[in-house]
Amino acid sequence: xxxAAEISFHPATALILGGIVAGILRxxxxxxxxxxAPILGLWLVSTMEVxxxxxxxxxxxxxxxxxxxxxxxxxxxxxxxxxLVAGLYAFHLRxxxxxxxxxxxxxxxxxxxxxxxxxxxxLWWEGLAITSVFQIWGRKTKRAExxxxxxxxxxxxxxxxxxxxxxxxxxxVGGPEAFxxxxxxxxxEGGDLGATLILLAIGIKAAFPGLHVWxxxxxxxxxxxxxxxxxxxxxxxxxxxxxxxFPGADVLLLVGGLMAFFPIFYAVIENDLRRVLCYSxxxxxxxxxxxxxxxxxxxxxxxxxxxxxxVIYKGLLFMSMGAVLFRTGEIRGSELGGLYKSMPWTxxxxxxxxxxxxxxxxxxxxVSKSLIMVEAAREGHLFLWLVLLFAAAGVVEHAxxxxxxxxxxSKDSGLRPKEAPLNMLLAMGLSSFLCIFLGCNPQWLYQxxxxxxxxxxxxxxxxxxxQTLLLFFSILxxxxxxxxxxxxxxxxSVNLDIDFIYRKAGRLFLxxxxxxxxxxxxxxxxxxxxxxxxxxxxxTADGPGIMAKWLSQPLQRLGFYPGKSDEETEADLExxxxxxxxxxxxxxxxxxxxxxxxxxLAR
Amino acid sequence: MPTKKKxxxxxxxxxxxxxxxxxxLNAFFGLCALLLLIDLVFGFGWHKHAAFHDGxxxxxxxxETWPVFxxxxxxxxxxxxxxxxxxLRSVKGHRILMRDEDYWEKD
Numbered sequence: 001x002x003x004a005a006e007i008s009f010h011p012a013t014a015l016i017l018g019g020i021v022a023g024i025l026r027x028x029x030x031x032x033x034x035x036x037a038p039i040l041g042l043w044l045v046s047t048m049e050v051x052x053x054x055x056x057x058x059x060x061x062x063x064x065x066x067x068x069x070x071x072x073x074x075x076x077x078x079x080x081x082x083x084l085v086a087g088l089y090a091f092h093l094r095x096x097x098x099x100x101x102x103x104x105x106x107x108x109x110x111x112x113x114x115x116x117x118x119x120x121x122x123l124w125w126e127g128l129a130i131t132s133v134f135q136i137w138g139r140k141t142k143r144a145e146x147x148x149x150x151x152x153x154x155x156x157x158x159x160x161x162x163x164x165x166x167x168x169x170x171x172x173v174g175g176p177e178a179f180x181x182x183x184x185x186x187x188x189e190g191g192d193l194g195a196t197l198i199l200l201a202i203g204i205k206a207a208f209p210g211l212h213v214w215x216x217x218x219x220x221x222x223x224x225x226x227x228x229x230x231x232x233x234x235x236x237x238x239x240x241x242x243x244x245x246f247p248g249a250d251v252l253l254l255v256g257g258l259m260a261f262f263p264i265f266y267a268v269i270e271n272d273l274r275r276v277l278c279y280s281x282x283x284x285x286x287x288x289x290x291x292x293x294x295x296x297x298x299x300x301x302x303x304x305x306x307x308x309x310x311v312i313y314k315g316l317l318f319m320s321m322g323a324v325l326f327r328t329g330e331i332r333g334s335e336l337g338g339l340y341k342s343m344p345w346t347x348x349x350x351x352x353x354x355x356x357x358x359x360x361x362x363x364x365x366x367v368s369k370s371l372i373m374v375e376a377a378r379e380g381h382l383f384l385w386l387v388l389l390f391a392a393a394g395v396v397e398h399a400x401x402x403x404x405x406x407x408x409x410s411k412d413s414g415l416r417p418k419e420a421p422l423n424m425l426l427a428m429g430l431s432s433f434l435c436i437f438l439g440c441n442p443q444w445l446y447q448x449x450x451x452x453x454x455x456x457x458x459x460x461x462x463x464x465x466x467q468t469l470l471l472f473f474s475i476l477x478x479x480x481x482x483x484x485x486x487x488x489x490x491x492x493s494v495n496l497d498i499d500f501i502y503r504k505a506g507r508l509f510l511x512x513x514x515x516x517x518x519x520x521x522x523x524x525x526x527x528x529x530x531x532x533x534x535x536x537x538x539x540t541a542d543g544p545g546i547m548a549k550w551l552s553q554p555l556q557r558l559g560f561y562p563g564k565s566d567e568e569t570e571a572d573l574e575x576x577x578x579x580x581x582x583x584x585x586x587x588x589x590x591x592x593x594x595x596x597x598x599x600x601l602a603r
Numbered sequence: 604m605p606t607k608k609k610x611x612x613x614x615x616x617x618x619x620x621x622x623x624x625x626x627x628l629n630a631f632f633g634l635c636a637l638l639l640l641i642d643l644v645f646g647f648g649w650h651k652h653a654a655f656h657d658g659x660x661x662x663x664x665x666x667e668t669w670p671v672f673x674x675x676x677x678x679x680x681x682x683x684x685x686x687x688x689x690x691l692r693s694v695k696g697h698r699i700l701m702r703d704e705d706y707w708e709k710d
Contacts, residue, residue: 264688266688415609416606416609416610417606462667465638465642473681492703494707497700
């Protein structure tokens, strides 16, 4: 076997350097880096050869920093394209923190995609958590700050669980093979604790049901440009790792089905349109998780392909909503409407994104989602297939119709904002082009897939007719309910999610802890500061005087103070003791007694 | 940034006329009917490729080959989705998931 080629530059190099330079430069120069660095990075990824590795030694442990395979290259391209689009979209930004950490965030995502073993995965994984939170904090509001901390809480927990999982794996397996980036499905299904913890760590980042609230909470509070970065990297890294570490794990079928199913109900009644997109994002990741869970070559391809198209069309939808927020300062469906009159281009791009996520034929969602659907059917998962079909119909409702309808049409809100800035329009235009291009030329995507898409042809007459029918009749249902005035209107509200438990439990924890520890603190304060220490300080302050009084009589008898009465000696000594001024002779005497005492005790 | 408001002498757009909205909807309903017709012809007169193989239990061919299955499934799922979601907000005045906008800010 040929020795694996060594990579001269890690694929994330361009983005890391770009992130540092963007943090140093100011104004348009920093923005230019946001565009140039991803382009250089794209070129760097294109030079990667399958099988090449990059190793380094850290604390005497050899770490495979990067290992190139087809999946890593695909995600490498994807993350650089996403960084390019997001950089272009944020071109007007003049906040060096957001720009710099945005590029570094993309770099850590590339690092995860190329990670060659679990240790390097852990290092990049932590980087992902830390660099991403600035897209939320950049909003600089109290709500965003709090939300950022909740976001960080989840992601730091994810990192710790990953580390714990790796340590347990090392104990169970031993040796360097414990860190190998291989399928852990067998270990997981054999009940291995390490594998379970690693799955849980990835599960937090993939927004598994119950662990998903950081997503709907954080992204909705982020800056107008923030979710464009956020939606591209974190969850896709998780999907990438699921496909590497847990292909064919049966539990993922259940988890993925749930993820595709439950968020759509929330999406229908949510008022914050970016939060609607968050719920629809969980639904889409559900499809990918199911693809990984099915575990056949084509299904894995489907999951990876869906991650690829999803980053582009979900980014496009977040960009259109970000433009609305940027221009109007408002993102609640109840307050928007009629914006198509003054933002026609944004409206058009949003509709292209909506058509892509709904998987209309000729748009990108169609060519990737169908891989997963058809594999679910071929493997005989009838119930799961019906759930996914239900979810697919649900996507049309909340992402395909609701988002463009309530933002740009619906009632006239009276708002007439300016069209989005040119850089935003260019970024949305680029994504829209990719959505349609990949939808019409799926072979470009399929040839990048780990298993080349298994010779699948999405434009089969049966499939096109069935899918179009599903979509049109879903829209028909919406139209009918809307005309009958049964459709739930957008109202100012929030909906309780699982975070109800976290937040209530958090408050209960805080409250009980504060009662217990603060109570204990007060008791301890009263005992030590008020009681013991008061007595002790009184003793040290008054003690010498009292001692001097006791000693004055014997010292007088011994003839130390000739020519003085008892009272005079006592008064003299007390004054000396309380002010701390003694004649040298007395001090020397005490010193000698003290040393003798020590000598005696030391024996 | 102050957003410009609607001015009084703004020209009316095509979609501002209710008659045009009606036209648009009618075109959409017509398209749905046409698609249904295509599916019927395709489903009965031709044959649809089955994706489910033998793992289908008693069924010889999977639901994806049944004519109009997708139309009914799409319509029913979407209607059910909306009705259930609406109920999740509140049932007969009892709020289930919906809360005031400042729910988490209140202390």
